[in-house]
Amino acid sequence: MLSFVAKRFSAMIFVLVSISILVFLIFFATPGVDPAARIAGRNADQQTLMQVRASFELDKPLPARYLSMMKHLFVTQDLTSYVNRGAKVLPQLFQAIPATLSLVVGAALIWLFVGIFLGVFAASSKRKWIDPTISVLGIIGISLPVYWLGEVVNLITQSKLHNSVFKWVPALGYVSLTANPWQWFLHLLFPWLTLALLYAGIYIRVLRSEILGVMKEDYIKTERAKGASEKRILYKHATRMSLITIVSLFGLDFGALVGGSALLTEVVFGIQGVGKLTFDSLQNFDLPVIMATVMYASFFVVFMNALVDIVYAVLDPRVRRV
Amino acid sequence: MRRSLIIKSLLTAGALALSVVASSTSSAAGTGMVPFDSAKAGGTLKLVAQAAAGTLDPKVNYTGQFWQLYQATYDGLLGFKYADGAGSFEIVPDLATALPVQSNGGKTLTFTLRSGIKFSNGAPVTVADVKASFERIFKVSSPTAGSFYNGIVGAPACLTKPATCKLDKGVVVNAAKNSVVINLVAPDEAILSKLAVPHAAINPASSPAKDAGTAPIPTTGPYMFKSYDPNKLLVMVRNPFFKEWSHDAQPAAYSDEIDYQFGLTPTAQVTAVENNQANWVYDPIPADRLNEIGTKYATQAHVNPLTAMWYLPMNVNIAPFNNVKARQAVNYALDRAAMVKIFGGSQLAAPVCSFLPPNFPGHVDYCGYTKGATPTKPAKAWAAPDLALAKKLVKDSGTAGQAVAVVVSDDDVNKQMGVYVQSVLNSIGYKATVKPISANIQFTYIQNTKNKVQISVSQWYQDYPAASDFLNVLLGCASFTPNSDASINMSGYCNKAFDAKMQKTLALAVTDKTAADKSWGQLDQEVMADAPVAVAFTPKQLDFISTGTKNYHFSLQFKMFVSQLQTK
Numbered sequence: 001m002l003s004f005v006a007k008r009f010s011a012m013i014f015v016l017v018s019i020s021i022l023v024f025l026i027f028f029a030t031p032g033v034d035p036a037a038r039i040a041g042r043n044a045d046q047q048t049l050m051q052v053r054a055s056f057e058l059d060k061p062l063p064a065r066y067l068s069m070m071k072h073l074f075v076t077q078d079l080t081s082y083v084n085r086g087a088k089v090l091p092q093l094f095q096a097i098p099a100t101l102s103l104v105v106g107a108a109l110i111w112l113f114v115g116i117f118l119g120v121f122a123a124s125s126k127r128k129w130i131d132p133t134i135s136v137l138g139i140i141g142i143s144l145p146v147y148w149l150g151e152v153v154n155l156i157t158q159s160k161l162h163n164s165v166f167k168w169v170p171a172l173g174y175v176s177l178t179a180n181p182w183q184w185f186l187h188l189l190f191p192w193l194t195l196a197l198l199y200a201g202i203y204i205r206v207l208r209s210e211i212l213g214v215m216k217e218d219y220i221k222t223e224r225a226k227g228a229s230e231k232r233i234l235y236k237h238a239t240r241m242s243l244i245t246i247v248s249l250f251g252l253d254f255g256a257l258v259g260g261s262a263l264l265t266e267v268v269f270g271i272q273g274v275g276k277l278t279f280d281s282l283q284n285f286d287l288p289v290i291m292a293t294v295m296y297a298s299f300f301v302v303f304m305n306a307l308v309d310i311v312y313a314v315l316d317p318r319v320r321r322v
Numbered sequence: 323m324r325r326s327l328i329i330k331s332l333l334t335a336g337a338l339a340l341s342v343v344a345s346s347t348s349s350a351a352g353t354g355m356v357p358f359d360s361a362k363a364g365g366t367l368k369l370v371a372q373a374a375a376g377t378l379d380p381k382v383n384y385t386g387q388f389w390q391l392y393q394a395t396y397d398g399l400l401g402f403k404y405a406d407g408a409g410s411f412e413i414v415p416d417l418a419t420a421l422p423v424q425s426n427g428g429k430t431l432t433f434t435l436r437s438g439i440k441f442s443n444g445a446p447v448t449v450a451d452v453k454a455s456f457e458r459i460f461k462v463s464s465p466t467a468g469s470f471y472n473g474i475v476g477a478p479a480c481l482t483k484p485a486t487c488k489l490d491k492g493v494v495v496n497a498a499k500n501s502v503v504i505n506l507v508a509p510d511e512a513i514l515s516k517l518a519v520p521h522a523a524i525n526p527a528s529s530p531a532k533d534a535g536t537a538p539i540p541t542t543g544p545y546m547f548k549s550y551d552p553n554k555l556l557v558m559v560r561n562p563f564f565k566e567w568s569h570d571a572q573p574a575a576y577s578d579e580i581d582y583q584f585g586l587t588p589t590a591q592v593t594a595v596e597n598n599q600a601n602w603v604y605d606p607i608p609a610d611r612l613n614e615i616g617t618k619y620a621t622q623a624h625v626n627p628l629t630a631m632w633y634l635p636m637n638v639n640i641a642p643f644n645n646v647k648a649r650q651a652v653n654y655a656l657d658r659a660a661m662v663k664i665f666g667g668s669q670l671a672a673p674v675c676s677f678l679p680p681n682f683p684g685h686v687d688y689c690g691y692t693k694g695a696t697p698t699k700p701a702k703a704w705a706a707p708d709l710a711l712a713k714k715l716v717k718d719s720g721t722a723g724q725a726v727a728v729v730v731s732d733d734d735v736n737k738q739m740g741v742y743v744q745s746v747l748n749s750i751g752y753k754a755t756v757k758p759i760s761a762n763i764q765f766t767y768i769q770n771t772k773n774k775v776q777i778s779v780s781q782w783y784q785d786y787p788a789a790s791d792f793l794n795v796l797l798g799c800a801s802f803t804p805n806s807d808a809s810i811n812m813s814g815y816c817n818k819a820f821d822a823k824m825q826k827t828l829a830l831a832v833t834d835k836t837a838a839d840k841s842w843g844q845l846d847q848e849v850m851a852d853a854p855v856a857v858a859f860t861p862k863q864l865d866f867i868s869t870g871t872k873n874y875h876f877s878l879q880f881k882m883f884v885s886q887l888q889t890k
Contacts, residue, residue, distance in 0.1 A: 030763075031759075032764075032766060032767030032773060032807075033763055034807055037766040037806075038762070038763070038765075038807075040463070040465055040808060041384040041464075041465025042384055043465070043466070043801070043810040044466075044469070044808045045467060045468020045469055045472065045481065046803055046806060046808065047468055047482060048464070048465065048467050048468050049808045051463045051484055052463055080535065083376055084374060084377065085377035085379075085382065085533050085535045086377055086379070086533055086534060086536045087535060087552050092552075095551075095553070095554075151589075158594075158597065159593050162593075162597055163597075171594055171597070171599035171600070172594070173585070270585045270587070270590055272553050272554050276585065277553060280373060280553070283760075
């Protein structure tokens with residue numbers, strides 16, 4: 001078991017190092033990307049350009065540059081941005097994490113609640129029209145792109161009806177939980193709902209089809225033959241089994257969103273989270289910030305996967321041999 | 323300089339119905355601000371922008387976005403006057419008691435520093451701070467160290483070895499007399515302007531010898547920076563040690579605090595101002611919001627001309643634009659009205675074909691490339707393209723059928739302009755393609771000869787009001803460095819005879835500015851006959867402010883006066 005964990009973690013380190021090298025090489029392979037002239041400023045003198053190049057170690061060969069960047073990122077932790085000079089990268093990232101976590105955790109609670117409730121309801125409903133209605137609602141939720149939905153929500157709550165029904169909606173942005181819990185809630189309410197809608201739609205459909213699939217299993221038939229009530233079969237057996245799928249799905253979705261995939265929601269609602277930080281740094285060609293956010297995101301995804309594998313191994317000894 | 327790091331303009335063609343736009347800047351040119359009215363002071367001014375403008379260090383930051391704030395925070399020996407319109411180009415004494423006494427044929431400038439002024443940390447402003455500030459320009463590798471301040475005695479050594487920079491002979495100070503003497507290697511016609519921009523601001527001698535980044539440096543103006551997080555917020559509060567010493571150079575400010583919020587999309591910014599959640603929008607207004615601003619919120623919109631140009635640099639060193647006829651053909655064929663329309667319509671831009679923009683020193687109303695005109699017999703203004711003549715010129719040049727790539731930024735406006743220029747080039751006989759690249763790297767990409775860019779769409783916004791800031795900077799031999807990302811002369815135009823005439827005019831400007839400006843006007847026409855670029859239009863600034871925001875004034879130099887806005 002221990003050697004399996006060790007192997008899994010060394011594989012994880014290998015993946016992270018490869019990703020960082022890839023990001024680094026792609027960046028410098030982009031034509032015209034050399035940041036020196038942009039850092040030096042418009043119409044900078046050639047000597048000034050040379051000094052900037054030297055001070056940002058851009059005159060060194062690529063491997064040395066890479067090692068130096070990794071050292072500043074992980075060892076001395078004082079890596080600074082190419083664009084916002086003097087702005088340390090790690091504090092920016094750590095400040096962005098609570099905003100992203102607030103957004104994703106709140107939205108996750110909503111979509112899990114709505115998804116599970118409506119999914120079970122759709123699968124179990126006796127009335128013919130309920131199941132298709134919920135399915136259609138789910139599809140609508142899935143098909144509405146979050147950036148579009150977010151803009152429409154803004155149009156209604158911030159512009160068209162801002163002076164009447166939605167007077168209580170605060171301006172776009174993020175207020176931290178510790179600064180003002182009520183304002184934190186108000187600022188995040190519509191972002192939560194917007195982000196949750198898509199996932200709720202997916203979870204409703206997945207859970208419904210899982211339950212219906214499980215209901216055809218032999219052990220359900222056995223339960224029925226034993227005379228268990230339909231309610232007991234649905235909740236105790238079918239739903240419980242189906243939730244395993246939902247849990248693994250949720251693990252992946254949650255990891256990806258916390259890692260920065262909530263960026264569209266963050267950009268539309270002006271929330272300074274990890275996704276927005278990544279988006280802005282990509283737009284600005286700010287390699288240090290790109291590197292930090294990509295490392296953070298891939299760490300989350302890789303770590304979650306490693307964790308899942310290990311848990312599987314604990315549960316199922318057969319996996320350990322693979 | 324350019325407008326900002328990223329041209330985030332989202333304006334698109336034909337969408338503008340900005341019919342009734344009021345401008346409060348109607349007072350006569352040169353009028354200063356009315357005296358400070360303490361009854362209207364107080365409150366918090368909220369500004370919003372999509373992104374911050376990088377380092378807060380006034381010696382390093384080179385963006386219009388933060389220069390606008392520096393005029394209310396930092397002071398140099400000289401400053402630009404707080405006045406509307408052309409008056410804002412006037413240079414007035416700021417931390418110096420008067421304009422400098424110029425001697426030694428313009429090579430020596432003598433100032434007396436005002437006494438009794440304190441930095442926002444309570445320390446007095448001394449001549450030692452002045453000297454240290456000039457040395458710091460080189461120590462922090464300021465972008466303009468080699469272009470603006472290389473004429474100070476001792477500057478070349480500072481440029482090679484910034485860490486040990488000493489300007490003992492270039493900036494001579496006398497603490498007893500409170501005097502500052504600046505010695506130049508040669509007279510410089512634009513030295514007063516160069517001393518009035520933020521890179522020459524006086525900062526405490528204790529400021530770090532490297533880019534201070536996000537750490538604020540103590541100020542002298544009515545505001546100081548309290549905190550700066552480039553991803554969220556910049557907070558400016560009153561400088562407790564500020565007392566108005568010159569109403570023209572640095573008048574007292576109205577709001578108690580300025581919060582500059584970053585991160586909202588331009589459309590969310592407009593909504594925030596409409597809802598009175600913010601006072602002013604930094605980014606260009608998106609096209610789909612112009613209509614409501616022009617109708618429902620017309621009284622809150624202010625349009626002012628900018629001394630800037632959008633233009634098409636053509637690489638004179640590679641085919642097909644190494645042929646003057648090919649370059650002239652582009653100039654004749656370019657429908658400037660179409661470019662204006664793409665930018666947002668006639669309320670937001672005006673077609674031009676002179677190199678020096680209107681309202682700028684040396685500018686002459688002329689157009690050599692409009693229907694019925696020639697470079698030698700120019701018309702008064704641009705009227706219509708001349709496609710037939712353009713086609714003929716391409717045919718005569720023997721370049722017809724050649725492949726041409728138009729390199730543009732990848733934002734909506736620039737891409738549309740690229741596609742439009744492509745259609746123009748195709749119609750006059752070339753095989754054109756558009757190459758849109760990230761707005762962030764396009765500007766440096768098109769400068770490097772290694773990238774073999776033939777034609778591109780670019781912009782130039784003035785640094786200070788002097789014709790040399792356009793002609794000499796953009797078309798001088800010194801601005802052309804092959805294989806470098808910093809080679810602002812994108813056309814690679816180095817005409818020795820023309821360059822010599824510019825040097826002569828620069829020298830003339832030291833003694834006779836009027837004659838020099840006349841000469842710049844002639845040089846403008848002379849160089850445009852050679853057509854290293856095609857100028858398309860001059861843009862205007864649209865400021866959108868909330869209902870409660872009063873006392874809007876606009877400077878041609880630093881745009882809207884932030885410190886003068888009233889929120890009470």
